[in-house]
Structures are given as C-alpha cells and as structure tokens.
Amino acid sequence: MLIPAALVGLFCLIYSAATLDSDTISRDICTKNITMCPRCDKYCDYWNLNESCMYSKIQHFIDNPATIFFAVFMSFWSTLYLELWKRYSAEITHRWGLTGFDLQAEPPRPEYLLRLANAKKKNSPSIILSFTLAFFWTLIALAVVLGVVVYRMSYMTSDLFYKDKTSYRIYVVPVTAALMNLVFIFVLNSIYDRLAGWLTEMELQRTQTEFDDSLALKIYMFQFVNYYSSIFYVAFFKGKFVGYPSKYNKIFGYRQEECNPGGCLMELTIQLAIIMVGNQAVNTILEMVVPLLMKMYQTFKITTGLEKADAEEDTLITCNQWTEDYKLSHFESHSLFSEYLEMVLQYGFVTIFVTAFPLAPLFALINNVLEMRLDAKKFIKYYRRPVPQRVKNIGVWYPILAIVGRIAVVSNAFIIAFSSHFIPKLVYMLKVSEDHTDEGFLEFTLATFNTSDFPSRTAPVMPSFNASTCRYPEYRNPPNVADPALKYKRPLIYWHILAARLAFIVVYQNLVAFVMTVVEWTIPDVSRKLNDRIKREAYRTNETIIKYETERAREKHSQARKRDSLISGITIYHDANGDISEDQPRSNRSTIYYDSGDNG
Known part of the structure; x- marks a missing residue:
C-alpha cells in the first residue's frame, strides 16, 4: 500500500521543483532588500531578509498547491488501507481456522493464576493506578519537550550574541533540537517499557491477549507523546504567539521562537525527517546487532563451558541440529510487540504529518523492504523457533490505527490552515490584490515597526547600521496609522484570514470524513x-452432518427391526411354588425370550 503513496509523494516533489521559478515568495525573499527586526533583545542585530533565500526555496518544495492534493489523497489512502487490511485479516482468519475463535476460550495466564491465589480484591483499583502512572509519564515526556523548546530559544540568543554573520543558524537550531529529541526519546522509551510491563502485571489481566492489549495501549499512549509532541509544537505552536517588537510574549525570560518569513513548514520537515528516519535506522541496527551479539555470547558460553548442566542431570554432548539451535536466543512475545509498535508509529508519521513531509511514504517503503529481509534473517538465524499463539486479529492495534487515521485528518487540516501560506495567499488574491495574483504577497505578510518604539534595554546595543523601521512576520497595523489607538493592533484583514482558516478546517474535515465514510461503506469487511x-463450507458441513446423522438413524432403525424379527417370547404363568398355572396374577408372570433363527 505504500507504493502508490510513495509515487504520489514523488509527483508532488517533481511538481514543486518544476514550479520553483514561478514562486513569488522565494523570489521576493531572495531579491528584495528588506530589513528585519532583531531576533533577540539587546544583543541581536538587524538582519536582511535575503539571508533566508535558500531556506525559502527549500520551503517551496513543501508548501505548494500539490500539498493540498497530497493531504486529501493520504486521508483517502489511510481509510482504504484500513478497509483492505480488514478484508485481508478476514482471509487469514479463515485460512487458519480462527473464524469462530473466542477470547473466552483462551486459557488464563500462569502469572494470573499465581497472583490470583493471593489477591484479596478486584483489580479495578490496580487498573486505575496503572493508567494514572502511565499518564504521569506522558507529562514527563511533555516536560522534556518543554526543556528542548527553552534550549532552542536560548540557543538563538547565544548564537547571535557571538555575532555570527552566517545563516547556518537557521538549520543548526532545528537539527540539534531534533537530535536531542531523538536521544531523549530512546532514553525515556527504555525506562517506560519496563515500567509499563510492571504496571500491566499489577492489573491482573486474565488472558495473554488481554495482557498484550493493555500493555500495547499504555506503551503507545506514551510513545505517541514522546515521538510526536515536539513535532506538534513546531507545527501548531511555534511562532503563533510571539507578539510584536514592543510587546513580546516571553517564557522564562526568553523570547519565543519566530518562524522564518517563508513559514515553519521547513523546520517541521527537518524535525519530522530526523525523528522518523533516525528512529527507523536505530531500530534496524538494534534489531540486527543485539540478536547477533546474544547469539555470539550464547555460543561463547557453550563452547567455553561457562554454562554447565546440573550435577544430577546426565549430560549428552552431541553435534546435531538441536544443539546448534540451543545457541540461538529465546524468542519472547515482547519481540513481536516491538515489531507491531514500530509499524504503528511509522503509520503515524506517514499520515499525521504527511503534509509537511511528502517523502515520508517513500522512506517508509524503503525501510519496510529492508525490514522484511532483515527480519527474515533475524528470525531464521538468531532466534529459536517461536511458540505460536492463537489470536483472531491484531488486537488493540487496529483501533489504534483507526484513531490515528482520524487524528491525521484534523492534523493535516490545521497544518494547511495555520502553518502554510495557502489560506493567507488565497485571501490576498481574492480581497487585496487588484489583479488577483500573488504579486506583493510577501510585503503583505510583513508588518512594519518603528525602531524608536523599542522598550528600554531591548533595542540593539551595537547595531551594524541604523534603521528607522524594521519588518516582522505578522498581520498588524503600521506605526503611522491614522488612529493612534490602533497602532500595532490587528487589522480587519487578519480576522478575515482567521475566519478563512477556520472555514477551511471545517470544510476539509467534513469533505474528507464524507469520503472516508463512503469508502468504509462501499468496501465490506469480508470480500464477497x-x-x-464461508457459506459454501458451512453448507457442506451441514450437509455432511445431516447425511451422517441420517445414515446413523437408518442403521439404528435397521438393527432394531432385525432384532424384533429374530426374537420371540413366551409368557409362563406360575404360582409361588413354581407350578405352571394360567390363573395367576400379573406379578407371577415371567417372559422367556429365545432366538427363533437358525441357531435356535
């Protein structure tokens, strides 16, 4: 299913490359001499907008009309994928004879029976405590993201404090922040995986399926926040509540990060690419290196005699297949769980933020092709043969995928509405531009600030040049507005753009939801x-049962008739002394049966 998504993503990339020369925003950023306001207070200097020329060109590869088409296509694709998966899952269930499998028929877990003997109360309080602690750890993940945000804000100040004149800081901050996020993600994951297992054991889940579903729900809830929170910050919060030069909204004394005049989608792409591709690369390496090292260690223990049998047991040293298999690592159920989790997280990257990273399906496809071969080698060469477990479907993972698909629709709608220039440019062309083109759109998105209005100790201390005015990316009135009370206030066009953004979200969500509902309705869960x-097999089964029961009934009836025809009886009337007499009560009658056949 990733093949068509990857091809459409490549088409969007080719379209953006073909239309780069006609993009007015990147052209104006590179050619116009516009003085921008300082990025920090006191120590930062004015800077020229053309410093972000390359950034704006790369931004066009993400923010272009093909992005809207790709977002709608991926919403349709995600629904189609889930519906086709349900059909394929039904085929597998039927092929493996699990159509009538019931979870209640699954035997209890040995750990459940062991702990149940000592349990005095129901496990409802344990479940509440378990999920409360899981929610607390999600807050810890959010706190880590907040720390990285503070680092980003402080780094921008310190970088410009040393008067670096190059533009590499535009890329250094998002790259280093994304790498820090990736490191924290792996550290928190290693801790939380053990905690989630302990919390789920505390819940007293009866069957292994119930245990796995509860564990998967807790771990994915944490992983969702751990992996996606920093990306959500860049997509929906960065640069949205900055303020303006005479009244910045600060956090811990630091000014909030501002988006480049070209937009924040480029940084969102960097963040997404590093976390997604980096996570896949690290997981692939760990999945291959760790089993190989475990096999080498197991072989080393056996060959050197470090692992010895008990003294009471007889030791049989042979060199056949089972002794070689003993050197392999034991396959645990958690190993398969990590494979499911990796695919579901990848599904989130491909669908939730695909607007900002059209190449995500392509990278996912490449990763999965390699993953299939590497997993095949891993399961055959490094693990012992696993013990199969009967399950009807993939369990809680399918509802998680369905919820992620719904979140993806909302996420892409907000990214297009608030993080791209699609809606502001559309409003500009319809209401502001006289010739209804996007010429002059860059100037429209930049507000003007009078440098004499800087608050005390916020203006540049040692500016490289004097500027009476500077520009900043906002929709606000200029300093020379007719009514002084409206100075730096929101103009009417800002509210028009906000209304258009909200209207787009409503229309986009309802349109996509309608298409998704039609797809779900037209594609049945089980193919015709x-x-x-299934009906034919049920019919044949019933016919076989009826035929067998009919033959069985006929055979019983035939045997009964044969017995009646071969057996006759005579009634003898006798008294209490045994003398034969016909004048006796019925209690003194005896019937003697004899075979009247040839052997009688």
Whole structure:
C-alpha cells in the first residue's frame, strides 16, 4: 500500500521543483532588500531578509498547491488501507481456522493464576493506578519537550550574541533540537517499557491477549507523546504567539521562537525527517546487532563451558541440529510487540504529518523492504523457533490505527490552515490584490515597526547600521496609522484570514470524513468471494452432518427391526411354588425370550 503513496509523494516533489521559478515568495525573499527586526533583545542585530533565500526555496518544495492534493489523497489512502487490511485479516482468519475463535476460550495466564491465589480484591483499583502512572509519564515526556523548546530559544540568543554573520543558524537550531529529541526519546522509551510491563502485571489481566492489549495501549499512549509532541509544537505552536517588537510574549525570560518569513513548514520537515528516519535506522541496527551479539555470547558460553548442566542431570554432548539451535536466543512475545509498535508509529508519521513531509511514504517503503529481509534473517538465524499463539486479529492495534487515521485528518487540516501560506495567499488574491495574483504577497505578510518604539534595554546595543523601521512576520497595523489607538493592533484583514482558516478546517474535515465514510461503506469487511466460500463450507458441513446423522438413524432403525424379527417370547404363568398355572396374577408372570433363527 505504500507504493502508490510513495509515487504520489514523488509527483508532488517533481511538481514543486518544476514550479520553483514561478514562486513569488522565494523570489521576493531572495531579491528584495528588506530589513528585519532583531531576533533577540539587546544583543541581536538587524538582519536582511535575503539571508533566508535558500531556506525559502527549500520551503517551496513543501508548501505548494500539490500539498493540498497530497493531504486529501493520504486521508483517502489511510481509510482504504484500513478497509483492505480488514478484508485481508478476514482471509487469514479463515485460512487458519480462527473464524469462530473466542477470547473466552483462551486459557488464563500462569502469572494470573499465581497472583490470583493471593489477591484479596478486584483489580479495578490496580487498573486505575496503572493508567494514572502511565499518564504521569506522558507529562514527563511533555516536560522534556518543554526543556528542548527553552534550549532552542536560548540557543538563538547565544548564537547571535557571538555575532555570527552566517545563516547556518537557521538549520543548526532545528537539527540539534531534533537530535536531542531523538536521544531523549530512546532514553525515556527504555525506562517506560519496563515500567509499563510492571504496571500491566499489577492489573491482573486474565488472558495473554488481554495482557498484550493493555500493555500495547499504555506503551503507545506514551510513545505517541514522546515521538510526536515536539513535532506538534513546531507545527501548531511555534511562532503563533510571539507578539510584536514592543510587546513580546516571553517564557522564562526568553523570547519565543519566530518562524522564518517563508513559514515553519521547513523546520517541521527537518524535525519530522530526523525523528522518523533516525528512529527507523536505530531500530534496524538494534534489531540486527543485539540478536547477533546474544547469539555470539550464547555460543561463547557453550563452547567455553561457562554454562554447565546440573550435577544430577546426565549430560549428552552431541553435534546435531538441536544443539546448534540451543545457541540461538529465546524468542519472547515482547519481540513481536516491538515489531507491531514500530509499524504503528511509522503509520503515524506517514499520515499525521504527511503534509509537511511528502517523502515520508517513500522512506517508509524503503525501510519496510529492508525490514522484511532483515527480519527474515533475524528470525531464521538468531532466534529459536517461536511458540505460536492463537489470536483472531491484531488486537488493540487496529483501533489504534483507526484513531490515528482520524487524528491525521484534523492534523493535516490545521497544518494547511495555520502553518502554510495557502489560506493567507488565497485571501490576498481574492480581497487585496487588484489583479488577483500573488504579486506583493510577501510585503503583505510583513508588518512594519518603528525602531524608536523599542522598550528600554531591548533595542540593539551595537547595531551594524541604523534603521528607522524594521519588518516582522505578522498581520498588524503600521506605526503611522491614522488612529493612534490602533497602532500595532490587528487589522480587519487578519480576522478575515482567521475566519478563512477556520472555514477551511471545517470544510476539509467534513469533505474528507464524507469520503472516508463512503469508502468504509462501499468496501465490506469480508470480500464477497470469501463470504461465499464461508457459506459454501458451512453448507457442506451441514450437509455432511445431516447425511451422517441420517445414515446413523437408518442403521439404528435397521438393527432394531432385525432384532424384533429374530426374537420371540413366551409368557409362563406360575404360582409361588413354581407350578405352571394360567390363573395367576400379573406379578407371577415371567417372559422367556429365545432366538427363533437358525441357531435356535
């Protein structure tokens, strides 16, 4: 299913490359001499907008009309994928004879029976405590993201404090922040995985399926926040509540990060690419290196005699296949759980933020092709043969995928509405531009600030040049507005743009939701061919049972008639002394049966 998504993503990239020369925003940023306001207070200097020329060109590869089409396509694709998966899952369930499998028929877990003997109360309080602690750890993940945000704000100040004149800081901050996020993600994951297992054991889940579903729900809830929170920050919060030069909204004394005049989508792409590709690369390496090292260690223990049998047991040293298999690592159920989790997280990257990273399906496809071969080698060469477990479907993972698909629709709608220039440019062309083109749109998005209005100790201390005015990316009135009370206030066009953004979100969500509902309705969960096969097999089964019962009944009836025809009886009337007499009560009658056949 990733193949068509990857091809459409490549098409969007080719379209953006073909239309780069006609992009007015990147052209104006590179050619116009516009003085921008300082990025920090006191120590930062004025800077020229053309410093972000390359950044704006790269931004066009993400923010262009093809992005809207790709977002709608991926919403349709995610629904189609889930519906086709349900059909394929039904085929597998039927093929493996699990159609009538019931979870209640699954035997209890040994750990459940062991702990149940000592349990005095129901496990409801344990479940509440378990999920409360899981929620607390999600807050810790959010706190880590907040720390990285503070680092980003402080880094911008310190970088410009040393008067670096190059523009590499535009890329250094998002790259280093994304790498820090990736490191924190792996550290928190290693801690939380053990905690989640302990919390789930505390819940007293009866069957292994119930245990796995509860564990998967807690771990994915944490992983969702751990992986996606920093990306959500860049997509929906960065640069949205900055303020303006005479009244900045500060956090811990630091000014909030501002988006480049070209937008924040480029930084969102950097963040997404590093976390997604980096996570896949690290997981692939760990999945291959760790089993190999474990096999080498196991072989080393056996060959050197470090692992010895008990003294009471007889030791048989042979060199056949089972002794070689003993050197392999034991396959645990958690190993398969990590494979599911990796695919579900990848599904989130591909769908939730695909507007900002059209190449995400392509990278996912490349990763999965390699993953299939590497997993095949891993399961065959490094692990012992696993013990199969009967399950009807993939369990709680499917509802998680369905919820992620719904979140993706809302996320892409907000990214297009608030993080791209699509809506502001559309409003500009319809209401502001006289010729209804996007010429002059860059100037429209930049507000003007009078440098004499800087608050005390916020203006540049040692500016490289004097500027009477500077520009900043906002929709605000200029300093020379007719009514002084409206100075630096929101103009009417800002509210028009906000209304257009909200209207787009409503229309986009309802349109996509309608398409998704139609897809779900038109594609049945079980294919007609499989449904006919199930009915035909049920019919044949019933016919076989009826035929067998009919033959069995006929055989019993035939045996009964044969017995009646071969057996006759005579009634003898006798008294209490045994003398034969016909004048006796019925209690003194005896019937003697004899075989009247040839052997009588």
